[in-house]
């Protein structure tokens with residue numbers, strides 16, 4: 001195949017993307033774990049997850065694409081290339097959802113990948129490299145914590161043995177749930193973890209409001225902002241609500257709320273552009289009764305920013321601020337997780353940007369506020385993401401909603417980019 005032909009062929013593949021077929025695939029998947037409120041509950045490695053995998057495998061069989069699984073249960077659907085020895089182009093996302101999840105988070109990236117394979121078939125276009133669609137295991141991390149298990153295992157970031165022993169709230173281990181999930185795809189070839197990948201591209205709903213607010217159809221994702229999570233433990237003394245004077249108290253709850261306010265004010269003062277994401281999502285108190293001064297308070301801090309220097313500068317200020325506001329209580333600040341910002345660059349990013357431009361969609365370059373499997377893949381190979389709008393930016397919510405035309409637009413960009421990458 002000459003490089004001269006390729007732009008025309010990429011147009012043909014993009015043109016073969018079928019909006020109504022793509023929508024029908026979403027409707028089919030939304031019925032697996034569908035909730036009365038119109039959302040989806042398809043927890044990782046559940047019976048619903050297994051059923052979704054069974055459906056994908058059936059679609060693969062219809063088209064004679066091969067199906068494989070690895071030791072953490074990542075599912076791969078492969079459309080063979082002219083040279084099977086070349087590292088493939090991989091696209092996909094995840095099938096699992098939050099307990100009150102929506103119909104698009106994750107599953108869109110998998111179904112967009114399937115639609116790309118169907119479009120390649122329908123346009124009768126071969127590629128030099130194989131194209132594989134992946135469904136990563138347990139991205140969400142709500143049944144088995146932490147999430148991103150599939151992509152972290154694939155990228156060698158965490159050891160599978162430590163994942164397999166993780167248990168859910170009912171004492172079921174990942175190993176047990178995985179065994180029954182894999183029963184759903186008995187014909188799948190077993191393959192070892194990880195292999196060379198030429199490029200990875202993940203399509204996803206934005207999960208934020210920027211595309212809709214700015215009237216754009218496509219977000220060309222520049223990277224994933226860094227995240228730092230901390231826990232703050234404050235210790236004071238229990239005291240009687242009626243007899244202890246203000247000056248005698250060591251009130252852990254009051255100290256914790258002062259710390260929260262002071263950290264929030266610090267961020268406000270040094271982030272006029274409102275780019276820092278700061279969340280105190282959890283607060284626990286003991287003894288947590290109305291007539292006793294709290295002796296213990298525990299809260300979480302989640303800080304995110306696309307610039308590591310900004311994020312780490314802020315994180316460094318947290319402990320001093322907590323000490324300033326402790327008011328005689330003891331305070332302990334612990335950092336429990338840190339993921340530096342990911343930048344998407346190189347051939348995958350370039351292909352997505354070029355595909356978006358040549359399809360003529362209104363687009364912006366933007367960082368991702370949420371974490372995705374592409375963060376792990378970016379450590380292995382050139383990686384990129386394509387965002388499409390979701391209504392009101394609502395996600396991780398049963399009300400999550402996206403327009404068929406936008407989903408198709410993102411898939412056409414994906415089809416164009418994947419076709420280019422599979423021939424370079």
Ligand SMILES: [Zn+2]
Nearest residue numbers: 094105106139
């Ligand atoms: Zn997702």
